[in-house]
Amino acid sequence: MTSRSSGDDLLFLTDEKLRQGIEAMFFAYRGFTADPDRILETMAYGRAHHRAIHFISRSPGTTVNNLLSILGVTKQSLNRVLRTLVEDGLVESRVGKSDKRERHLFLTEAGDALEKKLSDAQRVRMRTAYRNAGPEAVAGFRAVLEQMMDAKMRRHYQAIREKDV
Amino acid sequence: MTSRSSGDDLLFLTDEKLRQGIEAMFFAYRGFTADPDRILETMAYGRAHHRAIHFISRSPGTTVNNLLSILGVTKQSLNRVLRTLVEDGLVESRVGKSDKRERHLFLTEAGDALEKKLSDAQRVRMRTAYRNAGPEAVAGFRAVLEQMMDAKMRRHYQAIREKDV
DNA sequence: ATAATATGTCAGCTTTGTTGACATTCCAAG
DNA sequence: CTTGGAATGTCAACAAAGCTGACATATTAT
Numbered sequence: 001m002t003s004r005s006s007g008d009d010l011l012f013l014t015d016e017k018l019r020q021g022i023e024a025m026f027f028a029y030r031g032f033t034a035d036p037d038r039i040l041e042t043m044a045y046g047r048a049h050h051r052a053i054h055f056i057s058r059s060p061g062t063t064v065n066n067l068l069s070i071l072g073v074t075k076q077s078l079n080r081v082l083r084t085l086v087e088d089g090l091v092e093s094r095v096g097k098s099d100k101r102e103r104h105l106f107l108t109e110a111g112d113a114l115e116k117k118l119s120d121a122q123r124v125r126m127r128t129a130y131r132n133a134g135p136e137a138v139a140g141f142r143a144v145l146e147q148m149m150d151a152k153m154r155r156h157y158q159a160i161r162e163k164d165v
Numbered sequence: 166m167t168s169r170s171s172g173d174d175l176l177f178l179t180d181e182k183l184r185q186g187i188e189a190m191f192f193a194y195r196g197f198t199a200d201p202d203r204i205l206e207t208m209a210y211g212r213a214h215h216r217a218i219h220f221i222s223r224s225p226g227t228t229v230n231n232l233l234s235i236l237g238v239t240k241q242s243l244n245r246v247l248r249t250l251v252e253d254g255l256v257e258s259r260v261g262k263s264d265k266r267e268r269h270l271f272l273t274e275a276g277d278a279l280e281k282k283l284s285d286a287q288r289v290r291m292r293t294a295y296r297n298a299g300p301e302a303v304a305g306f307r308a309v310l311e312q313m314m315d316a317k318m319r320r321h322y323q324a325i326r327e328k329d330v
Numbered sequence: 331a332t333a334a335t336a337t338g339t340c341a342g343c344t345t346t347g348t349t350g351a352c353a354t355t356c357c358a359a360g
Numbered sequence: 361c362t363t364g365g366a367a368t369g370t371c372a373a374c375a376a377a378g379c380t381g382a383c384a385t386a387t388t389a390t
Contacts, residue, residue: 012300018288019223020326021295021307022197026216027318028310029194030237032187046345051191058184065367072195077347079369101356101367123183129312130186133305135177140298140305142186145193147294153192161185211376229337242378244338266336266387335388344379350372357366 035121048073048081050118053107056091057115058160061104063096070156090114200286213238213246215283218272221256222280223325226269228261235321255279 011017036050055070056062064082068075082105085091090111096102107115130138149157176182201215220235221227233243247270250256255276261267272280295303314322 009300012303013292013295015288017303018291018295019284021291021303022219022284022287023223023322023325024307024310024314025194025197027315027322028313029190030318031314032190034315048346054187058188063367064369073346074348075368076349076370080346083369096367099357099367101354103368119184119187122187123180125313126183126186127178129309130178130183132312133308135174136301137305137308138177138182138186140302141309142189143298143302144294144306145189147297148193148290149189149196150192150199153195157188157192160188213377230335238377239379240337241339241380245377248338261336264336264388266385268337331390333388333390335386337385337387339384340382342380344377346376346378348373348375352369352371354369355367358364360361360363 031125032122035125036118039118039121044084048077049085052078052081052085053090053111053115053118056105057107057112057119060106061094063102063104065102067105069152072153085111196290197287200290201283204283204286209249213242214250217243217246217250218255218276218280218283221270222272222277222284225271226259228267228269230267232270234317237318250276 033047037047040046040050051071052067055067059066064075064078068078071078082091082093086093088110089108092106092108092111093103094106096104133141146154146157198212202212205211205215216236217232220232224231229240229243229247233240236243247256247258251258253275254273257271257273257276258268259271261269298306311319311322
């Protein structure tokens with residue numbers, strides 16, 4: 001653990017450093033989304049579809065409400081995306097067994113194929129970045145990102161993460 | 166420097182870890198923009214205005230073309246944002262001295278005040294995250310982000326960064 | 331003179347978010 | 361067994377912020 005107290009060098013907390021961090025986030029997020037975006041624009045889908053597919057893939061059988069909460073959008077906005085994905089046969093929406101009001105979402109084979117395609121593209125960049133930066137940098141990267149999340153989002157993040165601890 | 170070769174433990178490069186990194190970026194970016202977004206939605210501005218204001222503040226006198234290249238949008242899109250900022254007296258656009266085709270962009274006092282307000286909100290979160298994670302984590306965070314950028318964006322990032330090295 | 335550059339602007343389109351209203355289905359509490 | 365509330369779907373209208381294409385203007389470079 002890094003010490004956070006007294007004698008520590010606090011130069012990493014100057015406004016200038018913080019501004020650089022803000023810019024790094026901005027530029028990096030652009031890179032982060034660039035590869036899947038390129039794939040998506042060749043079809044009739046956008047980033048919103050990618051996000052839905054990603055989280056359905058990560059939590060098969062998740063309900064619409066849960067997905068809503070993860071994605072942080074309105075049900076109308078999500079519904080529009082989900083409808084096209086169901087119509088196009090990428091997502092299957094099954095009525096809940098115990099509670100029939102709920103819809104449980106699954107990727108079809110075609111949906112899974114697209115997920116893999118998008119996720120591969122994104123992971124290639126992540127893997128290269130991770131490898132170039134090294135394991136310690138990656139640990140730091142994740143620590144800072146986790147601290148940057150809203151508490152609610154952090155819970156979602158940790159819930160999904162608890163797959164391999 | 167962290168070693169990148171042979172005997173190293175490569176568990177940080179598993180697909181599962183990479184997926185977690187992808188989700189961390191997604192959730193963290195939401196947190197990253199949340200605070201300024203809350204301020205912006207009380208006025209007639211959005212995230213696009215914030216970005217313009219941020220980079221004009223960082224590089225006073227920058228040209229429209231340079232800003233275009235940093236933000237990665239079309240001139241029509243930027244122009245819409247810039248026009249409202251100039252109309253509202255937050256940004257000043259001065260005809261270039263040596264090349265009169267160029268417009269150099271500056272924040273007015275009012276623009277600077279808004280920049281500070283937005284940037285303060287964003288930095289509070291960054292500072293807390295940085296402090297909680299510690300200096301080494303921050304170094305790793307920035308190393309990974311830098312690796313994640315497109316080469317072109319990395320050049321912009323480094324150009325701005327070279328203010329305090 | 332002519333070509334290229336930097337900028338601004340008009341019009342129209344797309345994606346993805348928002349509200350508000352309303353219907354349906356179903357669980358659960360009284 | 362009725363009724364309230366929850367989960368979902370859907371319609372309409374709207375806004376922010378991207379995009380393309382076309383065109384005008386001023387200025388600089390060749």
